[in-house]
Amino acid sequence: MSQTIKDDQKSVKSLSTLPSDVDSSMEGYQDSLHEQVKNNYQKDVPLDLRTVTNEAVSRQLSRIQSRLSSIHTRDGDEVLDEEATDPEKQLETVNSRAKFDRFSTKTKYICLGIASMSGFLSPLNSLAILPAIPEIADTFSTTTEVINISNAIYCIFMSLSPCLFSPCSDIYGRRPMFFICCVLYCISNILVAVSQNLAMFFIFRCASALFGTSFFSIGGHIVSDIYHPDQRGRAIAFIILGAQLGTGFGAFLGGVIVNFTSWRVILWVMMGIGAAVLAIAIFFLPETALKTKHAVIIEEMRKLEPKRKFVFVPFNPFKIMTALKYPNLSIDGFIAIATVYTMFMLQTPIREVLEPRFGLTKPLYSGLFYLSPGFGYLVGSFIGGPWADHVVKKYTKIKGRRIPEDRLRTVLIPLGIIYPVSTLIYGWTVQYEKGGMAVPIIFLFFGGVSQTCIFPASNAYCIDSMPELGGDGIASSYFSRYIAAAVASATCLRSINTIGLGWTCTIAAFILWAATACALILIYFGEKLRINALIRYGLREKDEFVEEKD
Numbered sequence: 001m002s003q004t005i006k007d008d009q010k011s012v013k014s015l016s017t018l019p020s021d022v023d024s025s026m027e028g029y030q031d032s033l034h035e036q037v038k039n040n041y042q043k044d045v046p047l048d049l050r051t052v053t054n055e056a057v058s059r060q061l062s063r064i065q066s067r068l069s070s071i072h073t074r075d076g077d078e079v080l081d082e083e084a085t086d087p088e089k090q091l092e093t094v095n096s097r098a099k100f101d102r103f104s105t106k107t108k109y110i111c112l113g114i115a116s117m118s119g120f121l122s123p124l125n126s127l128a129i130l131p132a133i134p135e136i137a138d139t140f141s142t143t144t145e146v147i148n149i150s151n152a153i154y155c156i157f158m159s160l161s162p163c164l165f166s167p168c169s170d171i172y173g174r175r176p177m178f179f180i181c182c183v184l185y186c187i188s189n190i191l192v193a194v195s196q197n198l199a200m201f202f203i204f205r206c207a208s209a210l211f212g213t214s215f216f217s218i219g220g221h222i223v224s225d226i227y228h229p230d231q232r233g234r235a236i237a238f239i240i241l242g243a244q245l246g247t248g249f250g251a252f253l254g255g256v257i258v259n260f261t262s263w264r265v266i267l268w269v270m271m272g273i274g275a276a277v278l279a280i281a282i283f284f285l286p287e288t289a290l291k292t293k294h295a296v297i298i299e300e301m302r303k304l305e306p307k308r309k310f311v312f313v314p315f316n317p318f319k320i321m322t323a324l325k326y327p328n329l330s331i332d333g334f335i336a337i338a339t340v341y342t343m344f345m346l347q348t349p350i351r352e353v354l355e356p357r358f359g360l361t362k363p364l365y366s367g368l369f370y371l372s373p374g375f376g377y378l379v380g381s382f383i384g385g386p387w388a389d390h391v392v393k394k395y396t397k398i399k400g401r402r403i404p405e406d407r408l409r410t411v412l413i414p415l416g417i418i419y420p421v422s423t424l425i426y427g428w429t430v431q432y433e434k435g436g437m438a439v440p441i442i443f444l445f446f447g448g449v450s451q452t453c454i455f456p457a458s459n460a461y462c463i464d465s466m467p468e469l470g471g472d473g474i475a476s477s478y479f480s481r482y483i484a485a486a487v488a489s490a491t492c493l494r495s496i497n498t499i500g501l502g503w504t505c506t507i508a509a510f511i512l513w514a515a516t517a518c519a520l521i522l523i524y525f526g527e528k529l530r531i532n533a534l535i536r537y538g539l540r541e542k543d544e545f546v547e548e549k550d
Contacts, residue, residue: 115219116242122212124246128254152490159482162475237385244377255367338515376448427505
């Protein structure tokens with residue numbers, strides 16, 4: 001605390017020595033800094049900029065500070081103290097509990113509820129179309145396989161969405177990006193609904209994927225903003241519940257709609273749901289970021305231009321992919337890839353697989369099968385998150401410190417046993433026509449439960465294990481998993497027609513077992529991999545880890 005006070009006093013003192021021609025332009029900044037210093041003394045919570053700086057921000061700050069330095073040098077006066085303008089020096093420490101206590105429990109629940117509702121949109125949009133694929137193919141005079149490819153392209157744009165909107169929410173804030181994506185999602189669905197040809201249908205379906213999937217990464221940021229790591233499992237599970245319910249009940253909703261009216265009505269319903277989420281967010285969603293990168297830049301720019309309100313911050317949209325160079329994140333990413341691949345491989349062809357198996361004649365009947373994994377997601381959401389948090393607390397007591405990899409112990413049973421066994425039984429019983437409707441219903445349900453027990457641990461690990469990366473960790477996971485979803489959507493029918501449903505499901509089961517091996521690697525060797533990577537890439541110092549263990 002005493003060091004913080006000295007640093008703040010030093011920063012204020014350096015401002016008082018500015019030359020006369022910039023005194024007026026800096027007056028507002030001085031007042032602001034005095035107020036910040038005062039608040040720091042009262043709250044003992046210096047603002048943490050460690051997580052809101054990146055290369056683009058650093059470059060802009062350097063340019064601004066160089067301009068200030070040139071002014072001071074030209075006038076023969078001393079340059080501002082480096083610690084007064086370096087955001088890394090401004091805030092070296094943060095009282096983490098105070099950071100997460102900024103919002104009341106009620107406000108946190110509201111934020112979580114809105115994030116969960118928004119996560120409902122993109123999977124709902126993706127899966128609601130599935131029961132209507134034959135009707136859409138007839139409308140555009142094409143084949144069902146071509147429309148399935150459109151769903152694969154949809155998934156590709158889902159994977160690209162975090163590349164754009166994860167860094168944007170870091171730069172400009174969660175709230176403004178949430179609003180922008182909601183509006184554009186609604187517009188995209190309107191344009192899909194009125195599509196006059198296949199090209200228009202493809203283009204605006206991709207746009208709806210791009211904007212709709214942004215809520216996953218924005219929701220992950222919101223959770224990391226307001227919840228302490230030992231509470232994130234439940235919070236992540238609640239967000240995943242929204243996404244999984246969209247996945248499970250979207251196809252059922254689409255089946256009901258297309259059974260009684262046009263497939264275009266599905267898109268109008270999607271637009272209406274998006275508009276409802278937007279209206280709720282406008283009134284109830286606060287800005288959860290402690291301080292955005294844009295705010296940091298503006299503070300520096302106002303030293304030169306006091307009335308400046310906006311600065312464009314350039315960024316590399318594919319920077320999040322570099323997070324996969326960290327071995328623990330790439331290994332955890334494979335867990336998500338295996339889970340999502342199996343999910344889309346099973347659910348995309350349900351109508352084509354189960355209609356001939358049981359002699360179903362209407363989209364509504366095959367749509368009912370999607371309720372089975374949907375209820376599985378609902379049940380699993382009450383198990384996965386709390387279980388993951390319980391395991392973290394248990395091993396924290398045993399080891400005397402929190403190790404992020406311990407959270408992954410909860411995925412071993414669902415990932416290594418329940419999900420692959422359910423997939424195998426589903427595939428081979430349907431192929432050989434053994435058992436009645438109960439068999440696929442039961443094992444699609446267990447597959448759904450497994451997924452929502454796996455995702456909370458895997459997603460929370462991306463956030464907890466390397467907070468130095470900000471949102472890039474979870475964004476890179478979403479990028480890789482939806483590439484897998486695209487592959488599954490595009491190839492599932494061809495695989496089933498070529499080698500049969502049984503062998504297709506067997507391949508998926510072996511992929512899940514490979515993912516289980518990845519989880520074991522992280523549980524037993526992940527901490528060492530993570531520490532070595534952080535040191536190798538200069539994000540942490542070796543001495544810091546020695547102090548943590550002591």
